[in-house]
Amino acid sequence: MKSAAVVNFSSKQGSVEIREIEKPIIGESDVLLEVANVGVCGSDLHQWTSDHSWHVNYPVVLGHEFGGRIIELGKNVTNWKEGDRVVSETAAQINEASPLNRQGLYNLDPDRKGFGYGVNGAMTKYVKVPARCLHHVPDSLPFEQACLTEPCSVAYNAVVMNSNIRPGDRVVVLGPGTIGILCAAMAQLCGADVALVGLESDKGRLETAKSYGFTTIIGDAKPWATEYDGLGADCVIDAAGISQTLKIALDLVRPKGQITKVGWGPQPLNFSIDALVQKNVTLQGSFSHNWPIWEKVLALLTSEKLDVKPIIGGVWETTDWHEAFEQMHSGKVIKSVLKPV
Template identity: 45%
Template sequence: MKGLLKYGRRDGAVEVREVPAPELLDGHVLIEARAVGVCGSDLHMWHDTHSWPTRVPVVLGHEMAGVVAAVADDVSAWEIGDRVVCETAASICGECTLCRTGRYNLCPGREGYGATRDGAFAELLLAQPRVLHRIPDNVSFEQAALTEPFAVAYNALVERATVAPGDLVVVQGIGAIGALSLQVARLRGAGLVVVLGTPVDALRLEKARALGADRIVDVTAEDPVAVVRSYGDVLGADLVVDATGVSAALRPALDMVRPLGSIVKIGWGPQAVDFSLDPLVAKAVTLYGSFSHTWATWERVLQLFSTGRLDPDAVLGGVYPLEDWRSGFEAMESGRNIKSVISMTS
């Protein structure tokens, strides 16, 4: 079968190749991929700039929607043809405290699709039933492929840090996760949302305005700290969402957040910090890390898709066939798309 393979540890070592099809194992199903979202982590894997453990070679992709193609004899409740999305935790130990208390996303033995296990940019994916969710009838495969990044934003702004009605929220970075965080903040009742970006984000910043941002700021042209402190009681933001993937973004976040406020860091950033964290102490700020999601998060996001409370189409920039994956990747990298989706049936 064809798959988008990262075959070496260097920039650009990604291409469509013939790869072995997975074999159906006991306790598993095979899923035929229909649509797969492109994640910022896929771009990092493409350029070999990622900061998480990976296996090489590995098929990329983890934001998948498809149909069940085969079911092992010992698996019940799933049938061939069921429309499903698949969580990213391809395997977990199932025995540690985190797994036993429902936080399997943080399992030390967790293996993720598209990093340490073959992912979804291929015709078939091997999955355990525990990571499957049914796609509502009124949600398309392309829309459902955005469940995973919306679940990332939901976990960050609902399950980790929280947004209260009327809060001043700052979103640093208007890539996919930043844009989805904007939607979730609005859904939670944020009173004012300020979105920060750079000139490469010009198109995405305009999209942020359409998504409900009250103020967009090009940080190379305006001082974001001054902008944020110009609102309300001038003490700063109730919540800062760091979706940049750049470690240095924590410094202005500490300047923008109000005393007793919160910062939630979603974006990965391998760079070392070279500044004092004293403002974190002086302001009694809560700093949250937010990683991945769990079963309940996915169910909630799919329900919000079905009811129209969250709108995946608002951030979907283009759908590309697998053979034209590079166009989809480049459209996201250049800022033309907030989100690209690869069609596995084109």
């Protein structure tokens, strides 16, 4: 049985197309998932425009933000049954013997291969998933929201786990894409006073972000960051997809403050980071997520303490992937969601 899939087939710009692929054959510890919805990530766009900075195993089916129903179980899979509603983590392949894996930090395993770049992802009807990646989705949580558990987990890891944010702190988030908005929402849940910063071209996305209740700023955030005591923001979360924003973060952060960088940027810095030393600033990277983070995020989504509905700009069939990608790439929508056919 063949299904339509959104395939990234080479490193050349624009090398994404619909191809018919065979239904996956699962292993003893895998499940076969019938995909209900899959979110379009900025990394999918970067592979499409060929300005990414990570290795890709071409050709590969895109998509790592997904949920669906189990339709087949490997013979060694226990505690799951056909028909279960689930979402999946992204670490499709890991080194089981890695010291990092043994600490539960498989997201940092150098041998890790993720869906959508290392192995085939979920922008198709069926995807093979290791059972260890699965999390149960309550009936009350629609799949078009549940499939965004992954970017929410990226934000949770960056803000809750890797940043030291306390109630009353002033937090600046650079970049009003999906991750930026979700990071701002997480900082708000931590009790911070939050500003989300973008460019004039981000005006539409910033307008949508206002529904979350944080301050939105186009351009210079220095007046907001220094409003209370003139020293700057307690934490700056860099969720923009360029390297240059680190210079802005260093200007906005207060002495002994923190910068958490979650956005990728392959460009060289080409500026001095002496301010990092002079201000005694902590610079923290944040990548991916692990099992307990997913459980926390699913609880937040189910309780509606975290609401992703405002950022979903539409649902397209996988055969209309190009429109969904363009809508996000142009900034007309914050998050596109696909529905396999």
